[in-house]
Amino acid sequence: MANAERGETDEPAAMRDRRGPEQHASDSFATELAPMTSLGIDPRGGWAFLFDIDGTLLDLADHPDRVVVPETLLPALRRLKALAGGALALVTGRGLGSADRLFGADFDCAGNHGATLRLGTTLDAVAAADDLLLDGIATALEPAIAAYPGAWIERKSHSVAVHWRRVPEAAGDLARAVRIAVAGHVRDWRLIQGKGVIEIARRDATKGTAVERLLASPGYAGRRPFYAGDDVTDEDAFQAVAGLGGVGVLVGPPRRTYAQYSCPAPEVFRRWIEALVEDA
Ligand SMILES: O=P(O)(O)OC[C@H]1O[C@H](O[C@H]2O[C@H](CO)[C@@H](O)[C@H](O)[C@H]2O)[C@H](O)[C@@H](O)[C@@H]1O
Numbered sequence: 276m277a278n279a280e281r282g283e284t285d286e287p288a289a290m291r292d293r294r295g296p297e298q299h300a301s302d303s304f305a306t307e308l309a310p311m312t313s314l315g316i317d318p319r320g321g322w323a324f325l326f327d328i329d330g331t332l333l334d335l336a337d338h339p340d341r342v343v344v345p346e347t348l349l350p351a352l353r354r355l356k357a358l359a360g361g362a363l364a365l366v367t368g369r370g371l372g373s374a375d376r377l378f379g380a381d382f383d384c385a386g387n388h389g390a391t392l393r394l395g396t397t398l399d400a401v402a403a404a405d406d407l408l409l410d411g412i413a414t415a416l417e418p419a420i421a422a423y424p425g426a427w428i429e430r431k432s433h434s435v436a437v438h439w440r441r442v443p444e445a446a447g448d449l450a451r452a453v454r455i456a457v458a459g460h461v462r463d464w465r466l467i468q469g470k471g472v473i474e475i476a477r478r479d480a481t482k483g484t485a486v487e488r489l490l491a492s493p494g495y496a497g498r499r500p501f502y503a504g505d506d507v508t509d510e511d512a513f514q515a516v517a518g519l520g521g522v523g524v525l526v527g528p529p530r531r532t533y534a535q536y537s538c539p540a541p542e543v544f545r546r547w548i549e550a551l552v553e554d555a
């Protein structure tokens with residue numbers, strides 16, 4: 276992926292955040308991934324299936340509201356959920372409402388990069404929101420955004436995301452503006468440089484903590500996690516899943532990752548899910 280799309284660096288932001296001075300970027304990263312086709316998964320075999328949304332289940336689009344949920348995907352996910360005894364959850368950077376608009380509220384969902392969790396109909400706000408701070412940051416960013424028509428701010432319950440997918444040349448300036456806006460708050464807030472976006476998110480909630488929380492929840496506890504994701508924020512989840520004896524699949528072009536398996540594209544991943552439930 277181009278630097279402009281990720282921001283200014285190829286190094287996963289989630290990694291930079293976590294790494295202490297004594298560690299090196301290559302620690303624990305896989306250098307070669309096994310193809311996902313070499314994975315033998317029995318959907319009834321005690322797995323908990325955890326899927327990222329954008330770039331994993333769904334192809335990326337130029338705006339989060341313009342993604343398409345292929346009509347074969349929902350029935351396949353429902354069937355997989357049934358085969359897995361209900362242990363299927365979405366783990367996304369989107370807010371819960373945004374995820375539910377795409378998938379219905381049929382699936383458990385960890386939203387906002389781990390800051391929120393909905394299990395069935397039970398909403399568990401894992402982390403406290405800080406509306407005052409996030410509103411202030413969003414307001415402070417408005418002039419920088421206005422300089423680049425096509426860039427925009429997504430204000431979520433627990434984060435602010437600045438999108439530049441439509442104006443990749445804005446990546447450097449906008450990332451800089453976000454760093455400045457968040458400068459006095461880095462003790463509690465971190466930056467996630469994703470695909471065409473930079474997000475301000477809580478430090479105490481990640482997709483890794485979401486995985487751990489899910490796997491400690493009724494219906495998931497005692498199962499082996501299977502996690503598929505595509506972006507830097509999924510690295511926290513891959514690491515958590517590895518620690519729980521599970522399997523991580525990186526969807527998209529190979530890169531340094533804590534996942535052990537690879538899948539070239541969301542379309543291939545969807546076909547894998549469909550074949551898995553058809554064969555079961
Ligand atoms: O964790 P995910 O489920 O992968 O969600 C990550 C972010 O997804 C959305 O933005 C990304 O997808 C958009 C639609 O394809 C795309 O236009 C944008 O450039 C991507 O960054 C969503 O808007 C964010 O809130 C999520 O954090």
Ligand SMILES: [Mg+2]
Binds near residue numbers: 327328504506
């Ligand atoms: Mg993703």
